[in-house]
Amino acid sequence: MTTDINGTLERFESERELTRLVYNYCHGLDRRDANLFLSIWHDDARYTTNSPFGNYTGKTEIKRALTEKLWPAFAHGHHWTVNLVIDIDGDEAKALSNFTFQGEAADGTAMVVAGTYHDEFARRNGRWGITCRTIETHLFAPLPGISFATPKWER
Numbered sequence: 544m545t546t547d548i549n550g551t552l553e554r555f556e557s558e559r560e561l562t563r564l565v566y567n568y569c570h571g572l573d574r575r576d577a578n579l580f581l582s583i584w585h586d587d588a589r590y591t592t593n594s595p596f597g598n599y600t601g602k603t604e605i606k607r608a609l610t611e612k613l614w615p616a617f618a619h620g621h622h623w624t625v626n627l628v629i630d631i632d633g634d635e636a637k638a639l640s641n642f643t644f645q646g647e648a649a650d651g652t653a654m655v656v657a658g659t660y661h662d663e664f665a666r667r668n669g670r671w672g673i674t675c676r677t678i679e680t681h682l683f684a685p686l687p688g689i690s691f692a693t694p695k696w697e698r
Contacts, residue, residue: 554631560671561629561636561664568660568676569622569642575614581606585665585672593658593678620646624660634666645691653686 564583571580581602584590590599590608596616599608627640644656663675 557631557636557666557671558629561631561638562627564664564671564673565624565627565638565640565660565662568673569624572609572613573619573621577606577609580609583673585667585674588673589675591675591677593680616649618647618649618651620644636664636666636671638662638664647691648685651690653689653691655682655684655686656680657682 567579567583570576571583584602584605586602587600588602588605590605592598596608596612599605622642622644624640624642627638629636629638638660640660642658642660647653658678658680661677661679662673664671665674
């Protein structure tokens with residue numbers, strides 16, 4: 544049996560880069576780091592939110608969604624991405640993952656959201672980036688009267 548070690552190494556490296564894109568979506572969004580958030584997308588990417596937040600094409604529109612719609616809607620929040628499965632085919636890839644979100648809306652209402660990310664990627668000029676992210680929301684639960692508190696040791 545012949546093993547193509549270079550091909551295997553390239554696949555592992557690509558999977559790691561794609562995983563970082565998926566996770567940096569959450570870090571950029573939650574930490575309000577626009578540069579990190581925008582770095583994951585290709586210039587012509589599509590961002591379909593399946594929500595009142597809308598759908599966007601291109602980094603300029605995605606940045607506008609981030610700064611004018613997403614961040615203003617939430618006082619703070621935390622995303623967790625799980626069950627990530629990546630399929631690579633040359634310079635293109637697709638991924639499926641699930642997410643949960645816990646946070647507070649701008650008015651202080653606590654909420655929990657669960658859904659699925661459907662991602663498409665391309666490697667262009669040696670760099671992987673997201674070409675399309677579609678968010679499928681399964682559960683959206685506002686929790687009026689619930690307050691997420693900072694632990695006493697963090698105050």
